[in-house]
Amino acid sequence: MNGLTTSRRQLLAYSLAGAGAATLPAWARAAEASDAEIDAIVGNFMRSYQTPGVAIAVLRPNRPPLLRAYGVRTLGRPDKVDIHTRFGIASHSKAFTAAALALLVDDGKIGWDDPVVKHLPDFRMYDAAVTPMMTVRDLLVHRSGLPLGAGDLMFFPAGSHVAADALKALPYLKPVRGFRDGYDYDNILYLVAGLLIERVSGMGWDRFVQTRLFDPLGMVDAFPTRHDHDPNVAGRHAKLGPPVRGIGKLEVVAADEGPMVDAAGGINASVADMAKWFQAQLAGGLLPDGKRVWSAEQSKQMWTPATITASTSGPTAENPVRPVLQSYALGWFVQDYRGLQMIQHSGGLSGQVTHSAMLPTRGIAVSVLTNVEDGVSQPIRNAILDRLIDAPAFDWVAFFGARMKQSQTEALASVAGGVDKAPAGGPSLPIARYAGRYRDPWYGDVVVTERRGKLAIDFVPTPAFKGPVEPWGPDSFRTRFPKGAGEDAVVTFALADGKVTGIRMKALSPLADFSYDFQHLAFVPVGRPS
Structure with a gap:
């Protein structure tokens, strides 16, 4: 041929x-x-x-x-x-x-x-x-x-x-x-x-x-x-x-x-x-x-x-x-x-x-x-x-x-006309209680810190993902990453007996590219911020 x-x-x-x-x-x-x-x-x-x-x-x-x-x-x-x-x-x-x-x-x-494990x-x-x-x-x-x-x-x-x-x-x-x-x-x-x-x-x-x-x-x-x-x-x-x-x-x-x-x-x-x-x-x-x-x-x-x-x-x-x-x-x-x-x-x-x-x-x-x-x-x-x-x-x-x-x-419809209006609800714990180091087994760590009554988050393996967060519904916060630094996320804290037991996330924007797969993260607390 x-x-x-x-x-x-x-x-x-x-x-x-x-x-x-x-x-x-x-x-x-x-x-x-x-x-x-x-x-x-x-x-x-x-x-x-x-x-x-x-x-x-x-x-x-x-x-x-x-x-x-x-x-x-x-x-x-x-x-x-x-x-x-x-x-x-x-x-x-x-x-x-x-x-x-x-x-x-x-x-x-x-x-x-061939099986992949062969190689x-x-x-x-x-x-x-x-x-x-x-x-x-x-x-x-x-x-x-x-x-x-x-x-x-x-x-x-x-x-x-x-x-x-x-x-x-x-x-x-x-x-x-x-x-x-x-x-x-x-x-x-x-x-x-x-x-x-x-x-x-x-x-x-x-x-x-x-x-x-x-x-x-x-x-x-x-x-x-x-x-x-x-x-x-x-x-x-x-x-x-x-x-x-x-x-x-x-x-x-x-x-x-x-x-x-x-x-x-x-x-x-x-x-x-x-x-x-x-x-x-x-x-x-x-x-x-x-x-x-x-x-x-x-x-x-x-x-x-x-x-x-x-x-x-x-x-x-x-x-x-x-x-x-x-x-x-x-x-x-x-x-x-x-x-x-x-x-x-x-x-x-x-x-x-x-x-x-x-x-x-x-x-x-x-x-x-x-x-x-x-x-x-x-x-x-x-x-x-x-x-x-x-x-x-x-x-x-x-x-x-x-x-x-x-x-x-x-x-626009999916964010009710914008993403600058927070959903109803807010933190149920004192702000300082959300601070800590949290770990996902495939991604790594995020560190949440508190200063003067406000929180910030640091995605340790990803330098671009670092900045303040603000209340965004019940026990949830939205990130404020630098402009152009990928997509912002909604960070939701799971609580039990007044303590944070984990964090789940999702992309803030409904237009976010699928590669910002915040939804696949499942963080658990591993200590206080260092």
Whole structure:
């Protein structure tokens, strides 16, 4: 097999026969969309939603990749986005971790269905019966039984935790469903996959990805992790409120992820890099010079669905691309898109969100990188895809605006019009009685201190999470972290016989990203503040 799909072979046959544009099938003519048309699509979104910067890569059969960059890297600064500007591609990194494992399978060093404990003897899950059943494949397909985003607070925002702490945390993260009994997206098992790569190869995940993927693919702008001193890096932008994040004026925010997250979401890359990545993906691991990065068999494995993530009755007038079935493979979502197979993923970090997709039977790929976290990259991607496949006209700009308005309306309603009005009730103990050191077995310690009748909290492993708290309902307090420092939390003290017996938490904002998984913490008192 040479890696060409049936439809791509057909197009090549038309080209070799010298057929005119009028004789090409409709989908092939649509794929010849002019660069100016694609520029117009992106420009319309940027004007409509004040998007600071966008970079795109568009792959079409028998044409060189279209690489485009628009706008500025950071609001208030003149530096322009270009095709070599690095963006945090976040969870797109998962496909690179899957590809790294695929290389080890090709090398004969691991098998997809090997038990994880074969390669990581210190691996443990909460349920001891699950531990020996968890396979290398299971690490990648979000069917472990762990709840959505379990353990993410160890690395969002960055703190003192390191990747090896993922192994220490796992035995304390309680499942919400049976093993292989359904889908809940996680990051922590990708960190374990990164540790497995290190243990088997003798190279750290970052070095392995650099030498075995970036270098052969020619991804010269890519880094396996964020570099604070990159000369050509996209800024970060978000709406920080009031009343909650996701609403208000767009502001510059700081990157807050650390190296612990790398195997799940740490790669920084340009659209020039992404074009090379998607060329190799569409070619089944084959490079333009005929060399292989990974085998055709591993390409098949990486795109084979393993976990059903969603099912619906299909497209509607309001959403013409709603998939009938969506599933997760090895680092990729697989679903239908206007009757075609789509291989896709998104990536979200504080201040940056990206969306990419491939339509393999058409030889098409689109990657959209943005320096804003509102998710505009997805409708831009869809609008470009629609143009390339000659889909019926649909107003993706209006679609995105309606979705944003609905999300904001629901958020405001859920906080009764704002988050500056405390619920009824207050402390039932003298304020000083809430002070103490409290410990969660997977996260670590928080320290609550009292001074002059007011409390403050310090999340010891996460320096950004430190500041005053104020009463917020019965025996509850809300944090006041520095502006832009992630999400605030509601801290609720459990009492018995006039003493604090524990602390539970939840994110203050209903728009908070799932990685702020305060709800998975269960602190118990371990002493007085030190």
